[in-house]
Amino acid sequence: xxxxxxxxxxxxxxxxxxxxxxxIFRQINPAGLDDYRHLLQSxxxxxxxxxxxxxxxxxxxxxxxxxxxxxxxxxxxLIRPEQIQFISYPWEWSFSQLKxxxxxxxxxxxxxxxxxxxxxxSSAFNIQFIDARPVLIDTLSFTRYQEGSPxxxxxxxxxxxxxxxxxxxxxxxxxxxxxxxxxxxxxLDLTSRLLPLTTWLGFGLLTHIHLHARSxxxxxxxxxxxxxxxxxxxxxxxxGLIDSLESTVNALNMxxxxxxxxxxxxxxxxxxxxxxxxxxxxxAFIARSEASGPVWDLGANTGxxxxxxxxxxxxxxxxxxxxxxxxxNYRQCRQNHExxxxxxLLDLTNPAPPLGWENRERMSLAERGPADLIMALAxxxxxxxSNNLPLDMIAAFLARNCRRLIIEFVPKADSQxxxxxxxxxxxxxxxxxxxxxxxxxxxxxxxxxxxxxxxxRLLYLMEKA
Amino acid sequence: MKRAAIHRKSGFRDPAxxxxxxxxxxxxxxxxxxxxxxxxxxxxxFQILVGAIVGGIFYFKNFIASLKEKIARLFGRKPAxxxxxxxxxxxxxxxxxxxTATDNKPAAANQAADSNKPADRQEKQL
Numbered sequence: 105x106x107x108x109x110x111x112x113x114x115x116x117x118x119x120x121x122x123x124x125x126x127x128i129f130r131q132i133n134p135a136g137l138d139d140y141r142h143l144l145q146s147x148x149x150x151x152x153x154x155x156x157x158x159x160x161x162x163x164x165x166x167x168x169x170x171x172x173x174x175x176x177x178x179x180x181x182l183i184r185p186e187q188i189q190f191i192s193y194p195w196e197w198s199f200s201q202l203k204x205x206x207x208x209x210x211x212x213x214x215x216x217x218x219x220x221x222x223x224x225x226s227s228a229f230n231i232q233f234i235d236a237r238p239v240l241i242d243t244l245s246f247t248r249y250q251e252g253s254p255x256x257x258x259x260x261x262x263x264x265x266x267x268x269x270x271x272x273x274x275x276x277x278x279x280x281x282x283x284x285x286x287x288x289x290x291x292l293d294l295t296s297r298l299l300p301l302t303t304w305l306g307f308g309l310l311t312h313i314h315l316h317a318r319s320x321x322x323x324x325x326x327x328x329x330x331x332x333x334x335x336x337x338x339x340x341x342x343x344g345l346i347d348s349l350e351s352t353v354n355a356l357n358m359x360x361x362x363x364x365x366x367x368x369x370x371x372x373x374x375x376x377x378x379x380x381x382x383x384x385x386x387x388a389f390i391a392r393s394e395a396s397g398p399v400w401d402l403g404a405n406t407g408x409x410x411x412x413x414x415x416x417x418x419x420x421x422x423x424x425x426x427x428x429x430x431x432x433n434y435r436q437c438r439q440n441h442e443x444x445x446x447x448x449l450l451d452l453t454n455p456a457p458p459l460g461w462e463n464r465e466r467m468s469l470a471e472r473g474p475a476d477l478i479m480a481l482a483x484x485x486x487x488x489x490s491n492n493l494p495l496d497m498i499a500a501f502l503a504r505n506c507r508r509l510i511i512e513f514v515p516k517a518d519s520q521x522x523x524x525x526x527x528x529x530x531x532x533x534x535x536x537x538x539x540x541x542x543x544x545x546x547x548x549x550x551x552x553x554x555x556x557x558x559x560x561r562l563l564y565l566m567e568k569a
Numbered sequence: 570m571k572r573a574a575i576h577r578k579s580g581f582r583d584p585a586x587x588x589x590x591x592x593x594x595x596x597x598x599x600x601x602x603x604x605x606x607x608x609x610x611x612x613x614x615f616q617i618l619v620g621a622i623v624g625g626i627f628y629f630k631n632f633i634a635s636l637k638e639k640i641a642r643l644f645g646r647k648p649a650x651x652x653x654x655x656x657x658x659x660x661x662x663x664x665x666x667x668x669t670a671t672d673n674k675p676a677a678a679n680q681a682a683d684s685n686k687p688a689d690r691q692e693k694q695l
Contacts, residue, residue: 254620259612311619320611341620344627348619 111464112229118244119180128188129164130243132181139221139247140181148219148246157212158240159232161185183243186234189398189419189446193466194228194264195283195456196448198431199272199358202280204438205231205238206265206353212240213255214346217339222249226257228264228289229466233446236437252336255345259320262312263289266352270309273356274299277427280449287460292317308352358431381557386481386510387412389552389565393508397476400506403483407433407447413479414445421475423450452483453491470505478506482561485514488535489524495534495543503547509566513540517560537562545569 106124113120118136122129132140143149152158161183194202205228213223223245230242255261267290271279275298282290296317303309337345386409390399395418401410404422406429414420422445424430433447450469459466480502487493502509514521516535534543541550548566555562 254613254616256613258616259609262612311623315619316612316615319615323611323614326610337617337620338624340628341617341624344622344624345616345620347627347630348623 111462112460112466114461116225116244128185130161130183130185132183132244134180136244137181140244142248143221143243143246146219146221148216148221149243151219152212152215152240155215156234156237156239157208157215159185159188159234159243161243185241185243188232188234188241190421191467191472192233192446192448193283193456194268195281196450197280198427198434198447198449199269199277199280200431200438201233201238201434201447202228202265202269202272203353203356206261206269207350208238208240209261209265210346210350210353213257214343216246217249217342217346220249221246222253222255222342223257226261226264228283235443236434236441236445251339254337255342258345259292259316260289261349262292262316265289266309266312266349267292267295269353269356270303270313271295271298273359274303274309277359280427284456284459287466292320306352306355308348308355312349312352378556378558382481382512382561382563383409383412385554385556385563386479389510389554389563390416390418390477390479392552392565393477393510393567395477395508397507398473399477399479400473400475401479401481402450402452403480403486404433404447405429406436407445409479409481410445410447411442413477414442417444418477420445422447423452425449425451452487453493473505475506477508477510478502480509480511481563482512482514482520484511484540485518485521485524485535489521489532492531495540496546499544499547503568507568509548509564509568511544511564511566512556513537513562513564515560515562 107122107129108124110121110123110128113122116136117133118139119130119132122131149158153160164182164184194205197205208231209223209226213226216222224247225242225245227242230240230245231238232241233239263286268280268283271282271290279298282294286294292313296314299309299313304314390413395413397418399410399413399418399420401407401413401420401422404410404424405426406424407422410420410422410433422430422433424433424447427449430447430449433445436442437445437447455469456466458464458468458471484495484498487498488495502511515537516522516525516530516532533539544550544564544566547569549569550564550566552565553562
């Protein structure tokens with residue numbers, strides 16, 4: 105049995121995660137055993153997993169050859185956490201997803217303090233979404249709380265959650281993408297400088313961002329020891345800090361920002377019968393595809409068609425480029441307690457590269473695939489015409505990332521394509537049904553073609569050749 | 570009360586005054602640091618200072634909430650219903666530790682965020 109250590113799991117000496125036979129395990133080193141046992145014995149684990157805040161796990165018998173290398177010498181504990189279908193990163197979340205992740209982290213910290221434990225980190229990467237619920241996946245994030253000690257993860261919380269939320273809410277929703285550059289969260293001095301002056305008037309952002317950033321800068325070149333500040337942070341101070349952060353996060357709302365796709369639904373050229381017909385055809389194609397694994401819906405918008413897959417119990421990721429559409433989709437999932445659906449932000453023409461140490465810490469999109477089925481509805485004309493991508497390059501990309509494909513071809517006669525061509529020369533002689541089928545036939549076998557009623561559009565079911 | 574004892578121990582009695590000191594203290598500090606960065610130190614010390622203020626506010630909020638509850642009881646009314654947030658699937662039930670039981674603000678991530686948003690409609694997409 106080969107085990108492959110997950111490249112992002114190197115920071116905590118208390119343990120690490122690895123993959124074996126396609127399953128994720130976590131090894132708890134002797135250094136982390138005391139805290140791990142306290143988590144279980146204090147009842148905190150039961151309480152937090154019962155509230156769906158922390159990932160459930162089962163203990164697994166350790167296989168010993170590997171354990172000899174454990175630094176402290178003693179036996180390690182292996183646990184098998186509930187398996188996450190698709191790892192997502194904060195820069196792929198919508199505003200509400202990041203906000204819920206932040207509130208979940210604070211709720212966990214509050215519960216932990218009550219049971220004599222505290223979160224030793226508050227990384228946004230430790231939160232993943234399971235059935236539209238944010239869940240802490242790092243069982244080793246807990247350590248014993250000693251009254252008087254400050255929250256070691258306070259800085260990280262402000263950088264990973266509060267700073268991006270504040271920038272998205274008060275400046276521009278697109279500023280979340282700064283996270284892709286600053287993998288340990290947004291620097292507070294940068295955040296402070298980008299936020300409008302009015303944010304100095306509110307207690308929360310003034311304290312946790314602006315003054316916090318000043319404090320960091322002030323102590324940056326001083327050898328002051330936190331221990332020198334006698335008295336530390338009382339338990340009441342700690343609860344007050346969590347309460348204050350919670351109020352600050354709660355006061356930040358999704359900005360009412362107009363985006364390209366925000367009004368997409370109202371000015372589409374489809375009549376309702378066409379929509380219903382397309383829905384029926386896509387549903388029939390999903391059934392016929394016999395997909396059993398993960399489904400990616402590329403250009404999912406608010407997930408109207410993604411839900412056809414997730415309703416069948418298929419783990420579905422609904423990707424879209426528009427943060428407003430993704431946020432709507434997520435809120436709908438959350439409101440209806442939907443299962444198997446994960447809305448995420450993705451610019452398909454520039455997906456996030458692998459990031460972090462040796463470019464191996466945070467995976468690219470392709471590394472998290474392939475999908476069993478990709479749905480690309482009303483997408484090809486945007487890639488081919490707006491982004492000048494040749495059809496064979498689109499076909500090759502899709503073939504690398506899925507086994508089966510449901511794809512819609514929108515011909516030039518369609519008003520949506522005419523709109524894209526309105527302001528530019530038509531340099532796309534191959535953008536025809538014949539050209540499309542020829543390009544895709546190099547990579548796929550076409551299993552079925554159906555015309556969407558009352559439109560010129562064609563739906564294809566394909567299988568990788 | 571234990572909380573009161575903790576609060577007195579910290580020695581800070583006037584959060585407003587302390588906060589004014591903080592603003593002056595850090596408001597005039599330089600924002601650039603050219604030395605080797607240790608961002609942890611500033612955050613550590615800062616939260617000790619801020620903790621005295623937010624801890625005071627937190628204590629005061631709880632005090633007011635319990636006072637309201639006592640007055641409500643005095644007039645024979647039941648205290649504000651807490652069951653909605655406790656039944657929430659999400660954290661909140663866990664997040665509401667015993668020491669914050671008097672705080673009636675729904676802490677649940679989901680509820681809090683939902684209440685800020687217009688009702689979602691089923692959108693059609695093509």
